[in-house]
Amino acid sequence: MLRFAPTTSALMAFAVLAVLVIAIPSQAAPNAPAVGFQEITIPANDGDRALVGAIWYPTSDTNAAVPVGENPVFFGQMVQPDANIQDGRHPLVVMSHGFGGNWRNQGWLATALARAGYVVAAINHPGTTSRDVTAEVGSALWLRPCDISHLITSLTNDPTWSPHLDAANITVIGHSLGGWTVLELAGARMDMDRMDAECKQHPEFAACDGLKELEVGRTPEDRAKLAANLKDDRIRGAISLDLGLARGFTPESLAAIDIPVLVIAAGAPNPKIPKDLESGYLIEHLPTDLARYHALPGAAHFSFLPECKPNAAILLENEVPGDGIICLDGDDTTDRSDLHQQTITLVLDFLRSLKTAS
Numbered sequence: 001m002l003r004f005a006p007t008t009s010a011l012m013a014f015a016v017l018a019v020l021v022i023a024i025p026s027q028a029a030p031n032a033p034a035v036g037f038q039e040i041t042i043p044a045n046d047g048d049r050a051l052v053g054a055i056w057y058p059t060s061d062t063n064a065a066v067p068v069g070e071n072p073v074f075f076g077q078m079v080q081p082d083a084n085i086q087d088g089r090h091p092l093v094v095m096s097h098g099f100g101g102n103w104r105n106q107g108w109l110a111t112a113l114a115r116a117g118y119v120v121a122a123i124n125h126p127g128t129t130s131r132d133v134t135a136e137v138g139s140a141l142w143l144r145p146c147d148i149s150h151l152i153t154s155l156t157n158d159p160t161w162s163p164h165l166d167a168a169n170i171t172v173i174g175h176s177l178g179g180w181t182v183l184e185l186a187g188a189r190m191d192m193d194r195m196d197a198e199c200k201q202h203p204e205f206a207a208c209d210g211l212k213e214l215e216v217g218r219t220p221e222d223r224a225k226l227a228a229n230l231k232d233d234r235i236r237g238a239i240s241l242d243l244g245l246a247r248g249f250t251p252e253s254l255a256a257i258d259i260p261v262l263v264i265a266a267g268a269p270n271p272k273i274p275k276d277l278e279s280g281y282l283i284e285h286l287p288t289d290l291a292r293y294h295a296l297p298g299a300a301h302f303s304f305l306p307e308c309k310p311n312a313a314i315l316l317e318n319e320v321p322g323d324g325i326i327c328l329d330g331d332d333t334t335d336r337s338d339l340h341q342q343t344i345t346l347v348l349d350f351l352r353s354l355k356t357a358s
Contacts, residue, residue: 034058034062034083035056035057035080036056036057037055039053040052041053049143049147051123052124053121053123054068054107054122055119055155057114057120058114058115058116058117059083059085060086065080068107069107072312072315074308075306075307076107077107077111078111079111086117089166091170091354091355092119092121092152093113094151095121095178096125096144098177101178102124102129105304105305106122108306119165121151126138128144133213133214138214139216139218142184144180145232149230171236172238173239174238174239176304177210177245179242179246180243180244184230185235186257186259187258188250188257189228189229190250191248192223195248202247204271205277206273207245207246207247211245238260238261242265242273246277246281249282254285254286258287259290260291260354261290262346262347262350264294264347265278265280266295266296266301267295267296267298267299268299268300268330292350294346296339297330298339299329299339300330302327302329303329304343307336307340313328
């Protein structure tokens with residue numbers, strides 16, 4: 001079944017297979033800064049919702065690089081663990097993964113941005129992450145944007161990281177359900193009655209499958225929390241990568257967003273996450289002077305995950321029939337590395353425009 005992000009069973013398979021890791025270096029641009037890397041844990045802000053994740057950053061160190069995110073399915077990226085961060089203050093980019101995904105999913109993008117001088121942080125969202133998809137926790141979708149705000153607060157207040165961060169230049173990026181998350185942070189507001197009506201009209205949507213599995217909006221109290229304003233005024237820009245659940249946003253809240261938004265959609269036809277009805281819905285209602293839209297020809301929903309190794313699709317199919325789709329792009333002629341490079345170029349152009357406008 002097509003989901004917001006890799007199926008939980010597939011991601012569990014990745015963990016089991018990770019003991020077979022084979023390190024294959026990634027290619028870096030000539031003279032580009034190296035990439036430092038640390039895994040991080042953000043203490044709970046309320047209750048027991050501690051956040052685990054990672055941070056990528058530019059470094060001038062010349063330590064030996066090691067692969068991160070490598071397993072028998074995905075290629076990893078080469079980084080220098082615990083390297084010193086490059087001098088100066090760097091713009092902060094915070095990433096939100098999709099349904100059933102994890103902080104590693106856009107490591108390819110995080111590494112490229114760190115080489116370009118950005119500090120990039122990503123965390124797992126409890127209840128909607130790999131090996132941790134549960135209605136008990138995941139139904140509280142409103143906590144996803146709160147996770148990102150808590151991460152931003154923790155980093156900008158941390159005595160180690162804050163001297164190196166440009167707190168006036170913060171951008172959020174999200175894939176799939178992560179795209180919904182970053183639009184919430186930009187000011188979009190959810191109406192579950194609207195989304196219920198959309199799911200009756202379009203029961204084939206992946207978003208509707210996810211809402212049903214997580215039992216989202218079960219009570220009036222939950223619906224009120226989903227409808228709350230979760231805008232984070234510290235954020236300068238938002239980037240959505242083939243989001244789902246867009247049609248639950250009220251048109252009025254999208255029209256009121258006052259920061260630039262880059263919307264990137266998978267260009268390949270997909271009835272589960274149709275670009276015209278999901279990403280296109282954003283563009284229909286966002287302020288025209290603040291929104292940019294790009295549909296990547298040949299890209300499928302999972303093209304925004306890391307590059308797959310040869311025979312990875314077969315490996316996944318053998319583990320869980322249907323999960324091989326994670327490694328399939330829009331057509332047989334599409335190279336995922338090319339799609340990644342196109343995405344990196346679009347994202348960097350957008351980020352640099354934010355800096356120019358400041």
